[in-house]
Amino acid sequence: MISRIKGTQDNLDLTLLNFVINQARKHLQQYNFSEISTPILEPTELFTRSLGLQTDVVSKQMYTFGENHEICLRPEATAGIVRAFVENHIQQIPWKVFLWGSMFRHEQPQKGRWREFQQISIEIIGSKAIAQDAFFIKMLDSLFSQVFNLDSYALQINFIGTREDRETYKKELLKFLDQNKEKMCKTCLARKDANTLRIFDCKEKSCQELYEKAPKIVDYLSDESAKEWAELKQQLDLLSVSYAEEPRLVRGLDYYNKTVFEFVSGNLGAQSAFCGGGRYDHLVQEIDGKEDQPAIGAAIGIGRLLLLLDPIKNSLPLPQPAALTVIIPIDIEQNALALLIGQKLTNHHKTIDILLDDTSVKSKMRKANKLGAQWAVIVGSEEQKNKTALLKNMITGTDETVPQTELIKKIS
Structure with a gap:
């Protein structure tokens, strides 16, 4: 018998999936987002430049091919959307778009983690206001709580500042790490010098316990960044968005700055995040744009969202088949x-x-x-x-x- 590839799925009943896509599409269109599509195949260089060579996605998980591995299956959608923005000379900003489709990463399959997985990617390119971040997060929170009737989740937020803020913070963090090298795993020791903030992505229990005592990045923000951080929290409070500050949240990709966030649920086990995102103010120029465009985006993991919705699907207004x-x-x-x-x-x-x-x-x-x-x-x-x-x-x-x-x- 020929079996499906490890880490992929046969979806034989698309009722819940189609409901999620249709409801998300309707919700996003209410906020004036337009639906687009970009290729599954992209230049490998697009991700090595945007995500960072030391990230797990680029260093371990990409499916590449061609004589010089110059083509890849997209591991995420944000970089492709930014490429489309630059390549198609989009003039109308802010450019508010979304897409959904398959992404590919060579990961170890487990609950909530697949080698082919689907995401809804949502982006606003060309807006620098921190108020936009609060409104964007509120939009997502409304989608999960009001449209999908979820209540067993939490929003975690952090503020990782500007490049200058992170350089200041890294110096203090390295001092802490050098003093505790014997308590760190081999992966974290390698990340310490290559891409310091990636140590917070480690899932080893001993490392997580150690990093709870590490310096917090929000304590090393510039005055301007600290003001924006306070403004973000104030506006989330104003919009009645419940959140928890998570000082170790940095997200796993190098293009993020300032606001970062994740929606998480204990019902998913170890892979608890079903939506994550943040601000990326320098990605447009890194992908050959003539000038930077401040931006914010998020990706919703459809597979993980379906795991959360399946137990409550009888309470959802799923479309009934015609007689x-x-x-x-x-x-x-x-x-x-x-x-x-x-x-x-x-x-x-x-x-x-x-x-x-x-x-x-x-x-x-x-x-x-x-x-x-x-x-x-x-x-x-x-x-x-x-x-x-x-x-x-x-x-x-x-x-x-x-x-x-x-x-x-x-x-x-």
Whole structure:
């Protein structure tokens, strides 16, 4: 047997997925976002330059190919959206867009972590106001709490300042790390010098306990950054957004600055974040834009969101399938008539299925019942001759013989 690739999924019931996408699309359009799409294939250089060579995504997880590994399957969508902004010479700012689709990372599959996974990526390019950050976070919080009826989650926020703020902070952090090297794992020791803030991404319990005692980046912000940090919290309070300050939250990609945040849920286990994002004020220029454009964005992990929604899906307004009418020809000789009846019903927007295989009527009726049919239209030689059909209500069990011309009117 040929099996699916490890870390991928067969999605055989898309009801909940389609509900999530449609509701998110409707919600974002209320906030004047436009839906776009970008390629799954991108230049590898796009991510090595934007995400950072020392990030796990670039150093370990990318699927690359080509003679010089110059092409890759996108591991995330923000860099591709920024490339599209630059390459298509977008002049209208702020540019408020979103997309959804598959991303790819060579990770160790586990609950909430796949090698092919889907995200909704939401970006505002060309807005520097910290008030925009608060409004953006509020928009996401409303999506989760009001549209999806989630209550078992928390919002974590941090402020990692400007490049200058982080350089000041790194000096103090390195002093702390040098004093505690013997308590750090091998991965963190490598990250310490290569990309210092990445140590906070470590999942080792001993490292996490150590970093609880580490200096906090918000204590090393410039006056301007400290003012923006205070403004962000004040405006989130004003918008009635509940949050917790998480001093070790830095996000896993190098392009972030200032505001960073994650929506997390203990119901997801170790992979607790189902939405994360932040501000990235220098990414446009790093991807060859003529000038920087301040921006903020977020990615929603659809797979993890579905894990949260599945236990409560009966409380969600999921679309109900249309009433199904099954057409049953008694013999092969009535197959052509069944096709014509089916065509008439679909022309009037009825949902139909036709059981054309040469099996008994009893077997076909059992199948219609399994399909959840509301109506069965049965035609045999007598009905074909008299231009009638036996219409059976599969819910009540009642039936009646009706002219074929009246089927549309009878099937409600």
